[in-house]
Amino acid sequence: MAAGNWIEQATNFAVFVLLARILGAEAYGLLAMAAAFLLFSEALVRESFSDFLIAVRDPTPGHFNASFWVLAALGTGLGLVLLAAARPIAVLYGEDQVAGLVAALSPNVVMIALTAVPVAILRRELRFRTLSLRAIAGVASGGVVAIVLALNGFGVWSLAVQRLVQVLVNIVMAWAAVRWRPGLRFSRQDLRDVTRFGGTVLGLRGAELASTQVPSVIVGATLGPVALGFFSIAWRLVEIGSFLIVTPLRLASQPAFASLSRSGAVASDLLYDISRLSGLVAWPAFAGLAVLAGSVVALLFGDQWVPAAPILTVLAALGAYFCIEKIHQAFCLAAGRATATTLLSWVEVALAALLVWLAAPWGASAMAAGFVAAFLLVWPWRFRVVAHVAGLRARRLLAIHAKPVAGALAMAGFVDLILFELPQASPLLAVLAGVPAGAVFFGLFTVLVMPDRLRLLKTFVAAPAVASRKAP
Numbered sequence: 012m013a014a015g016n017w018i019e020q021a022t023n024f025a026v027f028v029l030l031a032r033i034l035g036a037e038a039y040g041l042l043a044m045a046a047a048f049l050l051f052s053e054a055l056v057r058e059s060f061s062d063f064l065i066a067v068r069d070p071t072p073g074h075f076n077a078s079f080w081v082l083a084a085l086g087t088g089l090g091l092v093l094l095a096a097a098r099p100i101a102v103l104y105g106e107d108q109v110a111g112l113v114a115a116l117s118p119n120v121v122m123i124a125l126t127a128v129p130v131a132i133l134r135r136e137l138r139f140r141t142l143s144l145r146a147i148a149g150v151a152s153g154g155v156v157a158i159v160l161a162l163n164g165f166g167v168w169s170l171a172v173q174r175l176v177q178v179l180v181n182i183v184m185a186w187a188a189v190r191w192r193p194g195l196r197f198s199r200q201d202l203r204d205v206t207r208f209g210g211t212v213l214g215l216r217g218a219e220l221a222s223t224q225v226p227s228v229i230v231g232a233t234l235g236p237v238a239l240g241f242f243s244i245a246w247r248l249v250e251i252g253s254f255l256i257v258t259p260l261r262l263a264s265q266p267a268f269a270s271l272s273r274s275g276a277v278a279s280d281l282l283y284d285i286s287r288l289s290g291l292v293a294w295p296a297f298a299g300l301a302v303l304a305g306s307v308v309a310l311l312f313g314d315q316w317v318p319a320a321p322i323l324t325v326l327a328a329l330g331a332y333f334c335i336e337k338i339h340q341a342f343c344l345a346a347g348r349a350t351a352t353t354l355l356s357w358v359e360v361a362l363a364a365l366l367v368w369l370a371a372p373w374g375a376s377a378m379a380a381g382f383v384a385a386f387l388l389v390w391p392w393r394f395r396v397v398a399h400v401a402g403l404r405a406r407r408l409l410a411i412h413a414k415p416v417a418g419a420l421a422m423a424g425f426v427d428l429i430l431f432e433l434p435q436a437s438p439l440l441a442v443l444a445g446v447p448a449g450a451v452f453f454g455l456f457t458v459l460v461m462p463d464r465l466r467l468l469k470t471f472v473a474a475p476a477v478a479s480r481k482a483p
Contacts, residue, residue, distance in 0.1 A: 019146045020255050026154030027247065030161055030170065031312050036240030038167040043243040044104045044231045045112035045171075047224040048096070049119065052089040054220040056082050056124035060209030061131035066345055067208075072194070073201035079128045079193040081205055086124025093117040104231050108167065115171050119178045128193070129185040137267075138188070145184040153177030215340070215349050218356030225360060226367045226382045233371045242375050244316060245323035248307070249330045252300060256292050257334040268345035279401035282342045283411070284467055286335065290412045291464045293334035294419035295453040299446065301327035302423045302430070306441035318375075325379040332386050335412070339397040351396045359389050418456040425452050 060081050064070050101110035157173030231239040305320040343349045366381030398405040426449045
């Protein structure tokens with residue numbers, strides 16, 4: 012799962028950098044205006060009702076059918092709502108092009124809804140190789156088409172077509188990988204089982220996307236497409252970094268947590284170990300990104316994107332947050348106890364909207380700071396919730412991160428000192444000096460202070476090879 016995800020993200024990142032250099036900030040800002048509503052709708056159908064099929068011990072054929080038709084109805088309804096809302100959304104931003112983008116991308120919601128059950132089947136069966144190949148093919152296909160269109164002057168529409176092609180490839184490959192096909196036979200009890208569980212997850216997914224997209228809506232409505240373009244690029248870098256670190260662990264851990272729970276084993280031990288690994292990587296990675304933000308942005312995208320650097324420095328803190336919180340969320344979903352997590356997510360939505368709006372007079376960087384503050388203020392309560400579900404003490408889960416946070420802060424100070432000694436360095440030289448220095452510093456810190464985590468990492472890396480040798 013990790014190898015596939017990294018290849019996917021490497022391909023996605025290369026396409027992202029090329030398109031950003033070709034299209035500029037305004038195109039990305041226009042797409043972000045439309046995407047704020049589209050991504051919210053996609054999240055409601057991607058991993059919501061279908062998550063029931065992963066968590067339940069023995070799903071019946073009726074459960075699979077009920078999940079499919081509920082999602083098909085929800086996806087169709089959301090697609091129609093987006094079509095109807097396309098013009099009002101454009102009026103909200105004062106940008107006519109946004110209406111066409113929303114309308115053109117609304118079919119994605121239906122396609123993703125129709126693919127959710129096959130993807131859940133693959134995840135339940137732990138067929139991560141198939142999922143990885145599917146994701147890579149989608150990103151590569153969409154990327155090639157988008158680059159050709161961008162070079163031929165299609166502007167923001169090249170980004171829209173990229174997304175449509177990616178989702179279309181994903182749906183074809185997902186259905187080709189499973190034998191199951193939907194039927195019409197399911198009972199009222201099957202429907203109640205699916206909707207009872209899915210309703211909670213639906214609220215969680217909605218809050219999850221709203222908390223990250225509401226700031227984009229406010230930035231776009233108050234500061235315009237160019238400022239939103241800078242904000243979106245910074246946020247995209249944070250997203251890619253967190254995806255690289257946590258997505259393989261999250262997608263593999265949720266069915267693993269559920270499998271352990273179904274067998275009567277103690278899933279909290281696995282939660283503890285995966286939390287230790289995610290923090291070991293996340294804290295130094297995003298501390299380094301915060302320090303090197305200016306050089307990274309200039310190197311990847313050119314001087315035209317430099318205004319995104321201070322925004323990236325602020326948003327980097329959320330990268331580490333998401334790497335840890337996504338594991339906690341996967342554990343609660345696998346345990347079928349996500350109600351409290353969902354409520355806290357909606358608290359984050361309201362708080363983020365308020366703080367970002369209040370910070371608008373001071374610009375995009377201040378709005379990014381308000382965005383980060385909303386998550387960090389709620390985080391202690393999230394630890395308490397997941398600790399309660401796991402039967403652990405909240406202090407134990409918090410203590411996992413004390414050493415890596417200390418090491419990451421020390422590493423950031425060390426890298427910052429190096430950059431201070433190289434005031435005239437080019438972005439390339441700054442990155443070439445800062446990244447290895449930070450890696451060596453944190454590596455030595457880990458060997459001296461956290462050798463147990465190196466042993467744990469070795470165990471996780473070696474486990475697939477051991478299992479393969481034991482397999483008949």
